Amino acid sequence: MTAQRFTKQGQVQLSETFLVLFIIIILLFLGLFLYSKFFFQSIEGRANTLSEQDSTVFLSKVTGLAELRCSDKPCLDTAKFLPFQALVQQQRIIYTSLLGTQKISVEELYPQHTSSTSCTPSLYLQPAYPGSCSKWILYEQKPSTVRSTQVLSTVVSLYYPEQDLYTLGRLTLEVYR
Amino acid sequence: MKRGQMEMVGLLVIVILLLVLGVIFLKFLVAPASTTLADSRSSLESTRLLQALVLTTIQGKSFQEYAVACSGDSTACTVLRQEIGTIFTLLLKKGQKYSFYLIYNDQNILRLEQCTLGVVSSYPFTAIGGFYEVQLRLCS
Numbered sequence: 001m002t003a004q005r006f007t008k009q010g011q012v013q014l015s016e017t018f019l020v021l022f023i024i025i026i027l028l029f030l031g032l033f034l035y036s037k038f039f040f041q042s043i044e045g046r047a048n049t050l051s052e053q054d055s056t057v058f059l060s061k062v063t064g065l066a067e068l069r070c071s072d073k074p075c076l077d078t079a080k081f082l083p084f085q086a087l088v089q090q091q092r093i094i095y096t097s098l099l100g101t102q103k104i105s106v107e108e109l110y111p112q113h114t115s116s117t118s119c120t121p122s123l124y125l126q127p128a129y130p131g132s133c134s135k136w137i138l139y140e141q142k143p144s145t146v147r148s149t150q151v152l153s154t155v156v157s158l159y160y161p162e163q164d165l166y167t168l169g170r171l172t173l174e175v176y177r
Numbered sequence: 178m179k180r181g182q183m184e185m186v187g188l189l190v191i192v193i194l195l196l197v198l199g200v201i202f203l204k205f206l207v208a209p210a211s212t213t214l215a216d217s218r219s220s221l222e223s224t225r226l227l228q229a230l231v232l233t234t235i236q237g238k239s240f241q242e243y244a245v246a247c248s249g250d251s252t253a254c255t256v257l258r259q260e261i262g263t264i265f266t267l268l269l270k271k272g273q274k275y276s277f278y279l280i281y282n283d284q285n286i287l288r289l290e291q292c293t294l295g296v297v298s299s300y301p302f303t304a305i306g307g308f309y310e311v312q313l314r315l316c317s
Contacts, residue, residue, distance in 0.1 A: 020187050024194065031198045038205035056218060074228050109267045110233070154222060155268055157229035166232040166239070168264060 055152045055175050062104060063156060063171060068138070075157035075166060076106065081136045082121055088139050101143045103174040108134040108158055110168040130160050130167075143176050150175040219296050223313045226268060227300035231311060235260045241304035248281040248307065258287060265289075269315075276314040281307060292316035 063069065063076065067084050070077045088095045107116065108130075117123070119133035126132050153172040160167070233240050236256065246253035257279075265275055276295075279287035295316035302309050 016184075020191075023191060027191070027194045027198065031194070031201065034198065034202055034205075038201075042205070056221070073232060075232055110264050112263075112267060155226040155229050157232045159232075166234045168229055168233055168268060170268070
């Protein structure tokens with residue numbers, strides 16, 4: 001009778017121990033899960049910050065490209081835009097290694113335009129130029145699959161040497177990842 | 178150790194574990210987002226804007242010509258004030274508050290003030306022998 005009572009008590013104690021161990025293991029796993037979740041989130045955040053820093057530096061690099069910038073002032077020479085487009089087509093391998101997978105475009109914002117037509121060599125030759133168009137896609141190279149796109153832009157001064165005129169525009173960088 | 182005491186210790190261990198988990202969770206939850214990069218970008222952006230603005234041709238005249246005229250006669254600032262308002266509306270984010278100052282010989286000759294707190298950028302330039310400075314404050 002006494003031996004049977006002790007066996008039952010032992011079984012209850014064993015169940016209690018297992019229950020406590022089970023709860024502790026669940027809590028530990030929960031802790032590990034939360035920690036790893038936040039850890040990966042912080043890594044992702046750091047990666048985004050670094051890539052934004054990288055793109056910001058690259059944006060400055062683009063405004064300083066000899067193929068695009070004015071010779072003596074901090075501006076972009078619009079007369080160089082169409083030749084640059086042609087140059088990129090001719091020497092795609094060189095520019096792809098230099099600029100990577102992204103889209104570089106410029107849009108004139110001041111004076112305001114009623115439509116945002118892309119500038120082409122035929123529009124450039126029209127007497128209405130520069131009023132006839134306001135957008136240039138200077139470079140575009142898309143990867144086979146685009147996971148995400150990071151967009152960065154900066155205000156630039158646009159120079160029209162034909163009219164000796166400075167306007168304001170926005171240089172946009174769309175980095176494909 | 179008696180059975181009751183052992184159970185108390187077990188309970189204490191679970192409570193401590195829960196507390197540690199809670200602290201880790203709170204630490205990650207309330208960690209403030211870094212604003213350094215955003216502030217640097219904002220400052221860089223406004224400096225570039227000012228640099229570009231000083232070169233801009235406004236209604237056939239350069240910004241610098243307007244600045245010179247404005248320093249001599251305040252009525253000449255009207256067109257410049259109007260056009261700068263338009264430029265900032267077009268170039269800045271929608272709803273972005275700003276304050277713009279054109280300074281000549283330490284005197285504010287043109288002021289467009291919408292806010293008082295924010296990152297300030299300035300760009301000095303010379304025009305017809307005088308020292309000028311444009312300042313832009315972007316407020317959050």
